[in-house]
Amino acid sequence: MNDYKEVKNWYLDEFKKFESTLNGESAEPIHQLRKEAISNFSELNFPNIKDEEWKYTNVSPLLKYNFKPSLVKGNITNNEVSKFLFDKLEHNLLVFVNGHFDEKVSRVKNLPKGVIAGSIAEAIKEKSQVIKEHFGKYADFKNQIFTALSTAYIKDGAFIYVPDGKIIEEAFHILFLTNSDDNKILSQPRNLFVIGKNSQVTIIEHYSSLGEDIYFTNAVTEIFADENAVVDHIKLQEESKKAFHIGRMEVDQERSSNFSSHSISFGADLSRNDFNTKFNDEGGECMLNGLFLLDGTQLFDVHTMIDHAKPHCNSHEHYKGILDDKSRGVFNGKVMVRKDAQKTNAFQENNNIILSNNALVDTKPQLEIFADDVKCSHGATIGQLDKDSMFYLKSRGIGEETARTILIHAFAIDVIKSIKVKAIKDYIEEILSKRFNN
């Protein structure tokens, strides 16, 4: 069996080159973390379909290439950046090119006192206490090879710190652009968002590219929501249709915090997302919603885990998939209700629409309940556009294409509606109507 030793050696050799660029930093604690991670990486194996967690997603296409870890930032102009912005969105803009912060094209204005938004490299350099407390604490790199790879190559990423009692009205639009230029770049943004007590923030992680070429994004995001914090998170994945995207998000929720996440995926040839949230105290609310729209040979895989470790928490999860051509979708939603987590409410649903004969979805709800006074529900559906509805619309004079668009939009609307940022909502509706209304 192929254990991809050569690919592994490639990343191990590249690590040595990376280390040599870090003069002066090698004694720092961050480098100890990197070294620990690279040693884990060398011991771990790349997953294959015999691993339960990777049963439906074969990563061998990703391991065909030696991706070049990006150590320096690429060039980008304001004009190029403007194509990726949303109409009518008041926002703070953080731009990362190939995983590195580009201050020139970023715009952060009038932040309340104490709020930090920018490059994590900067925060690491300044030996921030927040980094010390939270960085690398939530995303496991002992058992997860891609997180180990990310941790070994920690260089830059987005860092947002909101101290206690601050409400940030304007969303943070974090734009991760890859400019690979056929160089098969590996971009590894490493993000940390720490939101203090009673604070409120909206964060948009937006992944896209300048060209339609082959590259690999391996993104890790850690989020800490302190007591009563309200965090609205949106991930918009619009990578090149030839790209690979591995994303991990780890969320730690403290007492009565409210975390909502919307993951919208249109891009990448292969994307795998691991979204894990943990209630560390009582009274928490968590929403994990998502929409994926696939065609061609795209594969989208989302594995979520909501850990009800404490009582009196509510979680709500709803993913919807729209699949055309030969695309494949995977939904694996795990809800863990631990023994102490009485009075838990957990709702989960996954609905999929298949538009062709060759698209395929594997959906797997996984509820593990160890408490006895809980309300949990789950459901999964896979279907086609309803023939009766289609005929009804046509019988009113509406053409085939428009009728399809209307019904697909109707299918997706409840997830779209739950997004709080109007500019993003409008953008997604526009994408849907363009895609199905030629």
Place this chain on the structure above:
Amino acid sequence: MLLEIRNLHANIEGKEILKGIDLKINKGEVHAIMGPNGSGKSTLAQVLAGREEYEVTRGTVIYNRKNLLELSPEDRAREGLFLAFQYPVEIPGVSNTNLLKTALNAVKKYRGEEELDAMEFLALIKKKMKLVDLDHSLISRSVNEGFSGGEKKRNEIFQMAVLEPKLSILDETDSGLDIDALKIVANGVNMLKSKDNATVVVTHYQRLLNYIIPDFVHVLYNGKIVKSGGKQLALELEEKGYDWVKTDSKELVEN
């Protein structure tokens, strides 16, 4: 002539339902098609509207000098054919107004007419809503979602009022209606009647025909029209029941 059906045969899943229908309809006329359950009434309505599940095996349908069977369902609608469904579909996530606006503008575009803007459209639907006494709150809701049986049927007639068809086929529009709703629906249909359009009322019972007076009544039995006549025929059927036609048609076959 608005519609001419000749020797129409149609199958579903290999089973022949229509076994040679002949029917002529002129502008300005109201035709009632009656018949017992399973006689093929709804099939005829669905075949005319272009439902793909039915396969037409023989016969011709000329509508407004066009070969109707060659047109897609949407083009039939754009040519002015309207089917009021026996069981209107619920479509969650699609608002009634959105459906109607899209439909109306698709029809207008097809006919080379100017599309309506939002204001003109609102004015139009306000006017038409009154015809069927439809509550304003229903219009912004999802198509038929959570509507009562009567509301669904009224919504069909409301759509018909907005789209102003040349040929309306009402498939069992009276089923599930109480007498008040029946009157409202019938009144709406009567208001829309003109010398330039025609209406086909498909029904099992005579009672709707007390309110929508037909010029012609046809009895469909076993996939064929076995009897045609004036409005008196409906009353006769009510009195004698369908068994009368069944025996009659048997005799017809035997002789």
